[in-house]
Amino acid sequence: MVGKRGAAVVLSSLLMMGSSWAWAATGQADSGKPSGEPSGEARESVLCVGASKSDYDPPLTLAPQQSRIRTTAHYACGVEPGGTVPAVGHMEGVAPEASCLGVNSSRLTETVRYGDGKHSVIVYTRNTTVRVAGAITIRLSGEVTEGRGKGQAARRTVSGLPEQLPTECLSSGLTGSTGWAQLEIHP
Template sequence: MVSRRSAAVVLSSLLLVGSAWGWAPAGQAHEGRHRGGVLCQGDSTSTYDPPLTSASRSTRVHTDAWYTCTVEPGRTVHATGSLDGVSPSASCDGLSNPRITEVVKYDDGEQSLILYDQGTTVRTAGVLDVTLSGRVAEGRGKGQSARRDVLLALPQQLPTECLSSGLRGNNGQAQLVIQP
């Protein structure tokens, strides 16, 4: 039997995938000349320093991601992402005004350097959707917009760590979209 929380995560994931596939990645994946879209999906693990609590404060964020990416129609590659940055106002309820950099290394030898300068957090039905928006500064997709969504399943109440020692990290499902 599927819990309501699991159903909400699956439904939200399907909506994200559907919206991203609507633009159908296209283009050539040749060094710096790639002008089509890229769609990556996979697991994401984040750590926070200091740990997140119910009070907002400046927090360093580090995230590791493992993606499968569609870089052109019918062509997928594996990739890893490493995100680092600071949210000047972070709590268990989300991140505000993050300044985060992601380096995506594709297994075909290409890379993307993404600078995120906007972020939102939406909590509904036990699911926290953290969205980062920015631009690709270098490599595959240079000059194109980037959007990263991470869906985190949360208990209906704040985790007990938020009220005591703080939440040191979390895991979720990530989707990265690079598009013209």
């Protein structure tokens, strides 16, 4: 029998898989360059998955407050048909009204460094947070502003659990969370 936390993780994982299939189907349908794009500039889709760890300063409580968010993700990225490279993503930003109920931020920036020497700088400007049975799923969306995928849409989905019991929201607060992240860059 699966407990509440297990069910939340399974549900979050299924949501992430579903979004991958939707983006993969879109990528197959639009494999060419948009009109007016200079020749020689390939538009490539990127799909990365891996472990993600976030830290909150100050810790999250039930009362909304400004909090600095720092995240590190260790990805395996599919960067071309059949090609996979390791990557590390570092994200940092300020959430003006973060709490245990949701981490809403107007702007976060992630720099992804790929094992093949390339990089992507992604600016996320939109987010949604869903909390189910203690697990949290955060979806960020924005655009690649520099490097691999420049000018393309980016979406980062992370499903995770707090590093402490949710009851910490009532006292000292949650200092961080760990989870499984998926990063999609698509024309």
